[in-house]
Amino acid sequence: MIRTFVLLGVVGGLIVAYLTTFGVGPTGQLPPPESLLTKFRAEGVVPKNVDLAIDETPEDLSVFQVPQTDEAMLKAAEASYEKMLSGMNMDMGSGDGKMDMGSDNAAMNSDNAAMNGGNGSMNSGNGSMNMASGEMPKAEGGLMFMPDGPYDREITLTMSEWKFDKMKIDVKPGERIKFTVKNGGQIPHEFMFMSPPLMNAVKYRATRADWNLFEHEALYERALVLPGGEFTFVMQVQQPGTWMFMCMLPYHMEMGMMGQMATKGMAMDM
Numbered sequence: 121m122i123r124t125f126v127l128l129g130v131v132g133g134l135i136v137a138y139l140t141t142f143g144v145g146p147t148g149q150l151p152p153p154e155s156l157l158t159k160f161r162a163e164g165v166v167p168k169n170v171d172l173a174i175d176e177t178p179e180d181l182s183v184f185q186v187p188q189t190d191e192a193m194l195k196a197a198e199a200s201y202e203k204m205l206s207g208m209n210m211d212m213g214s215g216d217g218k219m220d221m222g223s224d225n226a227a228m229n230s231d232n233a234a235m236n237g238g239n240g241s242m243n244s245g246n247g248s249m250n251m252a253s254g255e256m257p258k259a260e261g262g263l264m265f266m267p268d269g270p271y272d273r274e275i276t277l278t279m280s281e282w283k284f285d286k287m288k289i290d291v292k293p294g295e296r297i298k299f300t301v302k303n304g305g306q307i308p309h310e311f312m313f314m315s316p317p318l319m320n321a322v323k324y325r326a327t328r329a330d331w332n333l334f335e336h337e338a339l340y341e342r343a344l345v346l347p348g349g350e351f352t353f354v355m356q357v358q359q360p361g362t363w364m365f366m367c368m369l370p371y372h373m374e375m376g377m378m379g380q381m382a383t384k385g386m387a388m389d390m
């Protein structure tokens with residue numbers, strides 16, 4: 121009797137082993153036919169295609185992510201950006217990747233070297249000024265910046281979203297102007313003066329995939345002005361020309377925070 125059970129067990133085991141190893145035909149190992157998949161999807165047994173899409177929403181803030189609140193701003197800014205720069209009528213031979221912006225400034229620098237030397241006494245004790253080069257006074261691109269000193273007239277410039285209260289400033293060669301720059305807005309801004317060659321550099325970078333507005337050179341730069349904050353400096357116009365002043369925080373300039381300062385007949389269409 122026991123032999124019968126052992127025999128049944130052995131035979132049964134062999135049958136199960138055979139079925140699990142060889143008993144399933146090749147067709148049984150293929151994916152289910154499309155109709156079956158459709159049926160299962162309809163029944164919700166397997167996820168639909170759309171459910172398998174990768175969610176590309178970044179999980180943390182990175183330098184490449186645009187905060188949702190900024191998207192509308194950026195759209196408006198992008199729409200106006202090309203128009204704004206093309207209106208400035210700069211010919212820089214876009215696309216050849218070569219910039220010829222250093223030579224003019226270099227010449228200006230050498231012209232002004234004597235002036236810098238002559239004003240050496242003004243340089244002392246002003247290391248806290250937030251100038252682009254860290255030096256005071258600084259002369260470049262036809263403008264000279266000093267922390268203070270004698271001046272011919274005063275200009276107060278108030279920043280807000282998204283403009284300066286004066287978008288066009290007329291100046292005369294040689295005059296010294298005391299600027300008071302205020303942030304009358306609700307958010308931080310920055311302030312800088314740029315020459316057309318430096319703006320060309322910005323325009324050039326704007327055509328590149330690795331464009332970064334934080335990469336720029338300015339004749340004068342105050343990196344952060346908090347709401348309600350203000351600062352002053354004295355600027356001398358050293359030669360006829362045109363210059364831009366702006367806030368270059370992301371999308372601020374494109375939204376309108378760029379004005380022009382020019383001597384007579386030198387202003388560009390903007």
Ligand SMILES: [Cu+2]
Binds near residue numbers: 310367368
């Ligand atoms: Cu700003």
